[in-house]
Amino acid sequence: MRHAHTVAQVRAAEQASPDLGPGLLMQRAARGLAQAVIDLLGGAYGRRVVLLVGSGDNGGDALYAGAVLARRGALVDAWLLGARVHEAALTTFRGAGGRVGTPGPATRGAAHDLVVDGIVGIGGRPGLAPEAIAALEAVSRDALVVAVDVPSGLDADTGRITAPHVEADVTVTFGSHKVAHLVDPAAAACGVVHLVGIGLDLPPAPVEALQAADVAALLPVPDRHAHKYTRGVVGVRAGSSAYPGAGQLCVAGAASGLAGMVRYRPVDDDRETARSVLAAHPEVVTGEGRVQAWVVGSGGGAEAARALGEALNARVPVVIDADALAAVERPLPVPAVLTPHAGELAAMLGISREEVEDDQLAAARRAADRFDAVVVLKGRRTLVAEPVGRVRVNTTGTPWLATAGAGDVLAGLTGSLVAAGLSPFDAASAACWLHGAAASLASAGAPITARAVAAALPEAVRRVLDAR
Numbered sequence: 300m301r302h303a304h305t306v307a308q309v310r311a312a313e314q315a316s317p318d319l320g321p322g323l324l325m326q327r328a329a330r331g332l333a334q335a336v337i338d339l340l341g342g343a344y345g346r347r348v349v350l351l352v353g354s355g356d357n358g359g360d361a362l363y364a365g366a367v368l369a370r371r372g373a374l375v376d377a378w379l380l381g382a383r384v385h386e387a388a389l390t391t392f393r394g395a396g397g398r399v400g401t402p403g404p405a406t407r408g409a410a411h412d413l414v415v416d417g418i419v420g421i422g423g424r425p426g427l428a429p430e431a432i433a434a435l436e437a438v439s440r441d442a443l444v445v446a447v448d449v450p451s452g453l454d455a456d457t458g459r460i461t462a463p464h465v466e467a468d469v470t471v472t473f474g475s476h477k478v479a480h481l482v483d484p485a486a487a488a489c490g491v492v493h494l495v496g497i498g499l500d501l502p503p504a505p506v507e508a509l510q511a512a513d514v515a516a517l518l519p520v521p522d523r524h525a526h527k528y529t530r531g532v533v534g535v536r537a538g539s540s541a542y543p544g545a546g547q548l549c550v551a552g553a554a555s556g557l558a559g560m561v562r563y564r565p566v567d568d569d570r571e572t573a574r575s576v577l578a579a580h581p582e583v584v585t586g587e588g589r590v591q592a593w594v595v596g597s598g599g600g601a602e603a604a605r606a607l608g609e610a611l612n613a614r615v616p617v618v619i620d621a622d623a624l625a626a627v628e629r630p631l632p633v634p635a636v637l638t639p640h641a642g643e644l645a646a647m648l649g650i651s652r653e654e655v656e657d658d659q660l661a662a663a664r665r666a667a668d669r670f671d672a673v674v675v676l677k678g679r680r681t682l683v684a685e686p687v688g689r690v691r692v693n694t695t696g697t698p699w700l701a702t703a704g705a706g707d708v709l710a711g712l713t714g715s716l717v718a719a720g721l722s723p724f725d726a727a728s729a730a731c732w733l734h735g736a737a738a739s740l741a742s743a744g745a746p747i748t749a750r751a752v753a754a755a756l757p758e759a760v761r762r763v764l765d766a767r
């Protein structure tokens with residue numbers, strides 16, 4: 300599991316480990332930072348590096364790392380941007396041969412290869428001072444940008460972007476991820492995030508991200524005595540005469556093989572839709588019968604509210620997607636997973652789409668609390684929020700997944716995992732992970748259809764299980 304802690308939690312952990320001492324933590328952080336820079340540049344000797352140094356310990360990390368790089372033969376400039384500077388780190392930096400200068404060309408000739416953003420870290424307020432903006436503009440556009448701990452200007456705790464900030468290619472963070480590293484839109488400004496362990500003892504994290512091993516541990520694997528009913532039956536109430544394809548795609552996600560059986564009914568009971576879904580998925584059963592979970596709404600049009608009411612009568616968990624989301628006004632009588640994109644969530648909360656996109660974490664949490672349900676806020680970094688609890692961020696996938704019908708596949712897949720016995724929170728977060736992994740497998744850099752994503756799900760499952 301990848302964990303993201305708040306700044307307050309990191310500060311408290313630092314205070315609670317006096318034997319580590321700030322000096323030791325900083326040395327560990329700086330060594331990890333220097334190594335990450337060396338890895339990125341393929342060496343240190345002769346490389347040109349500039350440090351943007353603020354007044355706090357973030358600048359101190361940059362200076363100590365700069366000293367390591369200078370000792371290894373890099374040509375390192377430091378531009379001091381704050382009213383103060385970490386004096387001990389500056390002395391070490393100078394002693395190692397680092398040069399202190401002002402924004403401009405590299406001290407010794409050619410342009411800088413890499414800039415280290417040590418302006419502010421977890422002690423920073425959002426935004427950049429004019430000197431920092433001027434320094435960033437003075438650096439060559441071709442230089443790689445490595446942020447120390449967090450790209451300066453971001454709010455480490457929320458994932459929001461409210462002011463000018465650094466855009467990093469790589470962020471090197473210490474002890475634990477911070478919320479901004481995982482949650483969009485801030486996460487997109489962090490580039491690749493590299494974690495350096497420094498020995499902090501941290502409490503449970505409010506935000507986390509499943510890794511392949513976590514998904515492998517959650518997946519339902521049939522034992523030798525399994526039959527289709529012990530594996531769970533998922534009911535799909537999706538597709539209609541207006542949108543028969545949504546029925547096919549939702550069933551394709553549900554029929555990925557993680558549940559024992561799929562029962563299908565079009566939202567509007569349109570016979571032609573049922574026939575087309577059966578033709579595409581002969582394994583699906585269309586008659587009445589018990590299910591362990593319902594998926595309702597994808598491509599349902601105006602009939603979706605009635606179909607949701609019928610599904611709720613079954614007293615089993617529901618996954619609610621697309622048109623059925625509009626019918627959710629208060630907590631439901633059964634465990635539920637709601638799968639809105641930003642526009643749908645905005646309508647549910649009575650706010651604008653921009654408000655949801657600007658503060659995705661708050662919007663997902665608010666909806667989970669208000670509807671007492673697991674809320675899957677779909678996007679580049681899909682959030683899965685449980686009521687008054689944890690949030691998981693999905694980090695798999697590809698922008699090619701932004702294609703019509705991909706959400707229908709996700710709803711069906713989520714339903715199959717709920718039917719197989721996972722909790723709504725585990726089912727939703729594991730489904731998002733597999734859905735993104737399947738998209739990447741299907742795409743391999745090329746465009747994909749939602750159907751291709753569903754077709755790649757068994758291979759995504761195989762790879763996860765092989766690694767366990």
Ligand SMILES: NC(=O)C1=CN([C@@H]2O[C@H](COP(=O)(O)OP(=O)(O)OC[C@H]3O[C@@H](n4cnc5c(N)ncnc54)[C@H](OP(=O)(O)O)[C@@H]3O)[C@@H](O)[C@H]2O)[C@@H](O)CC1
Pocket residue numbers: 309310313324325328353354355356357358360418419420421422423424425426427428447448449452473474497499
């Ligand atoms: N905790 C840990 O586990 C470890 C932490 N470590 C490192 O310490 C870092 C935190 O250091 P920190 O506490 O000194 O704060 P930091 O981020 O350097 O900046 C605060 C200073 O900047 C100023 N300032 C504020 N906002 C500003 C702005 N927008 N624009 C310009 N200036 C601004 C503000 O000064 P003020 O303006 O208030 O006088 C304040 O003095 C952390 O990110 C990590 O790198 C590692 O070494 C080891 C383990």
Ligand SMILES: Nc1ncnc2c1ncn2[C@@H]1O[C@H](COP(=O)(O)OP(=O)(O)O)[C@@H](O)[C@H]1O
Pocket residue numbers: 640677678679680681696697698699700701702703704705706707708709734
């Ligand atoms: N930029 C992106 N990068 C990765 N995944 C994305 C991106 N944009 C959207 N997605 C994913 O694509 C899917 C789109 O679902 P949705 O918006 O419901 O589409 P539809 O209603 O057409 O099925 C979601 O799983 C979402 O997380």
Ligand SMILES: [K+]
Pocket residue numbers: 357416417418419420446447448449450451
């Ligand atoms: K920084």
